Amino acid sequence: xxxxxxxxxxxxxxxxxxxxxxxxxxxxxxxxxxxxxxxxxxxxxxxxxxxxxxxxxxxxxxxxxxxxxxxxxxxxxxxxxxxxxxxxxxxxxxxxxxxxxxxxxxxxxxxxxxxxxxxxxxxxxxxxxxxxxxxxxxxxxxxxxxxxxxxxxxxxxxxxxxxxxxxxxxxxxxxxxxxxxxxxxxxxxxxxxxxxxxxxxxxxxxxxxxxxxxxxxxxxxxxxxxxxxxxxxxxxxxxxxxxxxxxxxxxxxxxxxxxxxxxxxxxxxxxxxxxxxxxxxxxxxxxxxxxxxxxx
Amino acid sequence: xxxxxxxxxxxxxxxxxxxxxxxxxxxxxxxxxxxxxxxxxxxxxxxxxxxxxxxxxxxxxxxxxxxxxxxxxxxxxxxxxxxxxxxxxxxxxxxxxxxxxxxxxxxxxxxxxxxxxxxxxxxxxxxxxxxxxxxxxxxxxxxxxxxxxxxxxxxxxxxxxxxxxxxxxxxxxxxxxxxxxxxxxxxxxxxxxxxxxxxxxxxxxxxxxxxxxxxxxxxxxxxxxxxxxxxxxxxxxxxxxxxxxxxxxxxxxxxxxxxxxxxxxxxxxxxxxxxxxxxxxxxxxxxxxxxxxxxxxxxxxxxxxxxxxxx
Numbered sequence: 001x002x003x004x005x006x007x008x009x010x011x012x013x014x015x016x017x018x019x020x021x022x023x024x025x026x027x028x029x030x031x032x033x034x035x036x037x038x039x040x041x042x043x044x045x046x047x048x049x050x051x052x053x054x055x056x057x058x059x060x061x062x063x064x065x066x067x068x069x070x071x072x073x074x075x076x077x078x079x080x081x082x083x084x085x086x087x088x089x090x091x092x093x094x095x096x097x098x099x100x101x102x103x104x105x106x107x108x109x110x111x112x113x114x115x116x117x118x119x120x121x122x123x124x125x126x127x128x129x130x131x132x133x134x135x136x137x138x139x140x141x142x143x144x145x146x147x148x149x150x151x152x153x154x155x156x157x158x159x160x161x162x163x164x165x166x167x168x169x170x171x172x173x174x175x176x177x178x179x180x181x182x183x184x185x186x187x188x189x190x191x192x193x194x195x196x197x198x199x200x201x202x203x204x205x206x207x208x209x210x211x212x213x214x215x216x217x218x219x220x221x222x223x224x225x226x227x228x229x230x231x232x233x234x235x236x237x238x239x240x241x242x243x244x245x246x247x248x249x250x251x252x253x254x255x256x257x258x259x260x261x262x263x264x265x266x267x268x269x270x271x272x273x274x275x276x277x278x279x280x281x282x283x284x285x286x287x288x289x290x291x292x293x294x295x296x
Numbered sequence: 297x298x299x300x301x302x303x304x305x306x307x308x309x310x311x312x313x314x315x316x317x318x319x320x321x322x323x324x325x326x327x328x329x330x331x332x333x334x335x336x337x338x339x340x341x342x343x344x345x346x347x348x349x350x351x352x353x354x355x356x357x358x359x360x361x362x363x364x365x366x367x368x369x370x371x372x373x374x375x376x377x378x379x380x381x382x383x384x385x386x387x388x389x390x391x392x393x394x395x396x397x398x399x400x401x402x403x404x405x406x407x408x409x410x411x412x413x414x415x416x417x418x419x420x421x422x423x424x425x426x427x428x429x430x431x432x433x434x435x436x437x438x439x440x441x442x443x444x445x446x447x448x449x450x451x452x453x454x455x456x457x458x459x460x461x462x463x464x465x466x467x468x469x470x471x472x473x474x475x476x477x478x479x480x481x482x483x484x485x486x487x488x489x490x491x492x493x494x495x496x497x498x499x500x501x502x503x504x505x506x507x508x509x510x511x512x513x514x515x516x517x518x519x520x521x522x523x524x525x526x527x528x529x530x531x532x533x534x535x536x537x538x539x540x541x542x543x544x545x546x547x548x549x550x551x552x553x554x555x556x557x558x559x560x561x562x563x564x565x566x567x568x569x570x571x572x573x574x575x576x577x578x579x580x581x582x583x584x585x586x587x588x589x590x591x592x593x594x595x596x597x598x599x600x601x602x603x604x605x606x607x
Contacts (some may be wrong), residue, residue, distance in 0.1 A: 136307060137314045140531075140584060144539035145557070145576050146318075152561040152569040153322045229438050233543055236440045237558050252440060256547075259444065259459075260452055270441040277436035285432075 030286045033279035040095055040276055047096040052077075052086060055093035056244040059084035064262045079264045081255065091268055094246040098231060098273075101162055101241070105227045108166025110220055113173020118204050120174070121181035131174065138171040144230065151239050161231075161240060168230055169223040176219055180212040214291035221284025225277035232273050248273045304588045308581045315577040319570050320363050367574070373567035375560075382567035386556065386575055393545070393552035396468055397537045400475035404533070408480035409526070412487025416522075417514065419492055427484060434481025439540050443474040443547040460549040471548045475540045479533050486529050490522040497521075520594065527590045534583035538576055 043050060060083065066072040067079040067087070078087040120131035150164055181204070184190050193207050194200075228248075234240030235249030243250065248269040255266030354362065366372070372382040411431075415424040450470060451459040461467050494500065495518055503513045542554035549555070553572060560568040 133310060133314070137311050137318075140308075140311045140535075140580050141315060141577060142535035142539040142580070144542055145573065148542070148557055148561045149319065149569050149573050150322060152564055152566060155564070225436060229436075232438055233440060236438075237543065237546055239558065239561055249438075249440075252444070256444065259448065263448065266444065270438075270444070274433075274437050274441060277438075278433060281432050281436050 027286065030282055033282040036275055036279045037283065040099060040272075043092055044096040044099040047092050051089040051092045053089040055085070055090045055246050057085060057089070059086075064258070066262070067264050067268075070264065078268050079262070081262070081265045082258060087265060087268060090246040090251060091248075091272065094248045094251055094269060095272065097241055097245055098228060098248045101165055101231050101247075102224055102227045104162045105165035105168060105231075106220055106224045108163070109168055109170040109223055109227075110173050110216065112166065113170040113175075114177045114209070114216065116170070117174040117177030117179075118181050118208070120178045121185065122200065122204070128178075131178070135171040135174055138167075143168050144233065147230065147234060148239065151234070156239065156242060158241070158245070165227050165231055168227050169219075172222070173216060173219055176215055177212060180215060181208055184208045184211055218284060218288045218291060221280055221287060225280040225284075228273065228277050228280075300592065301585075301588060305585065308584055312577050312581050315573060316364070316367065317360075319573050320360060372571040372574075375565055375568050382565075382571040385568055386553070386571040389551060389553045389556045390575070392462065392550060393541055393554065396471045396475060396544070396550065396552065397541055399468070399472045400479065400537060400540075401533065403472060403476035404479035404483055407476065408483025409487050411480070411484040413491050413514075413519065413522075415484065415488045416491030416495060419495075424488075428488070431481040431485045431488075434477055435485070437478070439474055439478055439543045440547055442477060443470070443544055446470050446474060447547075460547070462549070462551050467548070467550075471544045471550055474544050474547075475537060478540060479536055482536070483526075483529060483533065487522065487526050490525045491518065494518045494522045524591070524594050527587055527594060530590070531580070531584045531587045535580060538579065 059080070062076065062080050062084040063082060065076050065080045065084075068074055068077050070079070072079050076086050076088070078091065080086055081090070116131050116134070120128040147164055147168075151161075154160060185208075189211075190203055190208055193203050198207075231240055231247065232249030232252070235247040236253040238250065238253055241247035241250050243254075251269040252266045252273075255262070255269070258265050370383060372386075374380065375382050375385045411427050415427040418424050447459050447470065450457045457466050457470055500513060500518055503517045504510075508517075538554075541552060542557055544550070545552045545554035546558050553575070556568065557572050559565075560572065
């Protein structure tokens with residue numbers, strides 16, 4: 001193997017096959033998706049330093065300027081909207097708002113689901129029945145309709161809106177954590193830690209939760225893009241994030257009126273929504289294959 | 297079988313009851329309905345009269361009972377906009393919504409199921425990957441983006457179809473297409489995985505081994521079995537169509553239930569919102585009942601009275 005005459009080709013071959021092995025466990029599309037998601041996160045975190053203009057800064061002399069690749073100027077990289085607001089700055093600010101809502105809502109929904117699922121699994125009996133009825137209720141109504149009804153009754157504000165989005169998809173997390181916790185309770189380790197004198201909080205928090213976490217994480221990758229789609233849909237209808245705040249959805253919604261004269265207003269935020277949800281789904285599918293080979 | 301269906305019916309009725317209670321609770325939680333429905337600067341006498349007319353001065357449990365009595369009598373209150381009965385306003389819009397949702401449902405079955413079966417039979421081929429790529433793209437693309445892309449292509453650039461409105465068949469095409477594509481993507485994915493699972497079963501190998509043709513195995517043995525889990529999706533598809541109609545009708549100015557809901561929400565026309573909530577809940581209950589009935593028809597284990605694995 002180590003004779004000098006074959007050293008170079010074998011070394012070459014090894015590096016190529018290790019590259020292949022690398023791409024086999026990290027498919028290029030998944031890497032790209034992860035890269036996109038990281039980029040979005042960085043943009044959201046650094047938004048105030050990245051925005052070249054204020055997101056609601058109006059400049060009526062520079063209305064409806066096309067982006068630089070459609071013959072615009074470098075002053076406004078992605079062009080301006082009907083009030084002369086810089087699209088790039090608005091998109092950056094919108095990414096921050098939309099991601100904030102998506103992260104907060106996904107966290108709320110997942111925690112609520114785990115809590116109710118574990119309560120059902122712990123107490124069984126009527127507690128479980130109540131949780132199951134709630135799950136049935138949530139699953140049987142399209143959440144969009146419920147969300148619209150709540151918005152009609154309560155009006156809209158950002159904290160309320162985030163809280164409302166937090167109810168999206170909790171029933172899936174609850175279903176999963178309930179059945180997995182019931183299964184865990186039938187295995188030895190949960191009973192053993194309980195018999196050693198651990199409190200219920202400790203058994204569920206430190207022993208059961210880490211064991212069911214992989215499935216929950218896969219579920220998060222389903223909930224997250226769902227929240228992004230729901231939020232952008234409601235904002236698109238003008239019933240979600242309210243102006244002057246920019247969200248990806250409401251930029252598309254207001255840009256709709258300029259579909260023919262200034263399509264760039266809505267193209268950029270649309271592109272970002274699609275790329276983000278697409279990336280998250282790809283990463284989710286890939287994670288599921290990695291963590292839970294039985295499902296695929 | 298009858299026991300199974302009646303049990304399901306009972307659960308669905310509980311759901312319906314919960315939806316209505318939900319509407320009642322959030323309506324009461326959101327503040328004084330008199331102040332919301334009348335305007336806050338209405339004369340105090342008028343607000344007081346409204347409270348009495350709607351029984352808002354009674355104890356809460358009486359209001360709750362009264363609320364249900366009113367609902368059973370078909371009394372949903374009046375729409376704020378023109379004073380017409382809310383239920384009538386809502387029912388008037390149903391045909392327009394059905395005119396796009398039913399063709400969309402059929403179209404998404406026609407696209408989604410064959411695509412899923414084809415992808416499963418050519419598992420891991422290039423076409424399979426391409427179809428699944430489309431499928432992920434289809435269900436991660438928000439319907440309003442899809443709708444606007446279709447408008448840009450077919451209306452703005454090509455000029456073949458109107459950008460929105462109501463009346464002719466051409467007006468309905470883009471809304472139907474938008475609704476159908478998203479649903480078809482989900483359906484294709486689901487059918488594919490159900491089909492792949494079934495094709496791996498021993499009875500498929502047996503059927504092939506005893507010399508049945510490929511076609512016969514796929515259509516007589518595999519497909520009916522893959523259809524069973526796929527049927528559960530119909531409930532979700534109906535929900536998806538209703539939610540989709542909200543967006544699509546707004547984009548295409550289609551005068552259906554979805555657009556009515558959006559305008560009612562933005563003008564806080566609570567009686568109309570409540571009536572729509574009930575209609576949607578009823579639709580979902582009916583859809584779920586149909587799913588349960590189909591289940592019984594497709595799965596002989598349920599017909600025999602044996603509950604089988606799924607409940």
